[in-house]
Amino acid sequence: MKTAIAFWNILAKDMRNYYLKPPNISWGIIFPFAWMLMFFLKSQTPLDVRAVLPGVMAMSILFGTTSMLAVTITFERRSRSFDRLLLAPISLTWLMLAKTLGAILFGIVNAFVPVLIALFFINLADISWGVVFLSVLLIAVTSTLLGLFIAVSVSEVFEAQTFSNFFRFPMVFLCGLFIPVSQLPQFLQPLSYAIPLTYGADLLKTGINQDGHILVGISFLVLLAFTVILFLISRRNIQHRWIY
């Protein structure tokens, strides 16, 4: 019960202090909106909106979650308020879950902003909502954990931003959203399959346009494996770097 109280209050505090602040709400709306608008202006038919929707959704989650978690944790580390959490009698696993859940929820909400915008232009009735929701959730979880990995690796807020981009931009181009993996140079293709976004984006494509090329079950299992591995690495890094 004590753990549940601490967990809920850490999550509620993060939501209030960071994720529900006007600048972040506007980021959550403007970022996907800007991407949608860009593709909409470029596209010739309403069908193109549907084609670009998985990409915009995946990018909204990736950029939203990694930025927010890496920056908020680095900020709390700098002000030493994160030490307060490490000194509280809540296990590191629960603390990490509480800190990441806020960013995961933020990512999920971000993902559905482009869906809402798209609804004004196209009919989404035939979408596999189960697969879409599962892929959004798993992209949000893996991206958040990537943000946590970044947060543990840096000590300054600006480093968190630049280090995030070091991962994010290559991922966007390698994950098959804009250039199909099969059309990438041979030497880049293995790299493509080594990043979680490839599987998340493929799940989204399957859910929205039924044109993914990896089996849903395989993508799901690979993303679960990424979740566990990233969580364990981040946990180990926190134990070694912050509880020295």
Place this chain on the structure above:
Amino acid sequence: MIKEILKAENLTKTFGDFVAVDRLSFAVHKGEIFGFLGPNGAGKTTTINMLTGLARPTAGSIFFDGTDYTGRRKKAQEIIGIVPDESNLYEEMDGFENLCFCAALYGLRKAEREQQARRLLEQFNLSEAGHKPYKSYSKGMKRKLTIAAGIIHQPAILFLDEPTTGIDVASARQIRALIRSLNEGGTTIFMTTHYIEEAERLCHRIAFIVRGRIVRTGEIGELMADAQKDQILQFSFAGDVKLERIEADFQRHFGHCRLHHWTGSIYRVHSAMPLDLMPFISFFDARAIKVMEAKIVHPSLEEIFVRITGIEQEVMKKEKEGRKK
């Protein structure tokens, strides 16, 4: 019978080849204020971090209330309170919200944490500021609220790391009064400080730590009694005095005394026997050394600290000036 609320046995922390804390053993008694004194880099913060669970001991054991908590830091954190050397509450929240949040981290239910937060705000004279943002607080107010956050779950022992560093004199006085009243209310306090006078005023017992090792532990009275066996005279001279030129002559006249440079143009004479000022003034006068001021000195805890730790007076002065800045 004295009850030990905290006991450290051979506590050690190494970073590669560097030994930051070297086999520390000490006990804190229930109901006391235990001072942990040492120069910068002596290992005070590393020790406090090991005791509170922010650092893992390389070796040694930690007992709280007779139970071994080594390797069970989360269990230990339920019964201890921590006030770090920098106020680290949340700038975006007000005082009341900060206290409620800290109480929630210890699993207190809503009604209980709100009641505790209100009580502490009142006790710490922060009721009016309770609903103002924490970022608008003065340093002294921030420090008070951080202490309140440290005791909101009513810990068995409170760790205070440099409680008055970086705050103004009036706030420091208030905080010292607060520490005293918390202790009178039954809270055991483990405190690190740079300020020797503060330790002298507040602590019941003190441990001196130098280069990761405890060099002396005792009650203030015991430590002072040792030093007061010495008689000390202090002379302030005009101009530059070369001690080497008169040292041999001085020793011939006052064989039972030891003359040494204290700081600037101030020199001190130590002896185990009672001393009179006049023969010394005459001695210096006869050698054309102008005495500007002469007085009998009663050793302070700072002098005992200097003697025990071997830290130079000039270094102490620089440390103090650095802290004021």
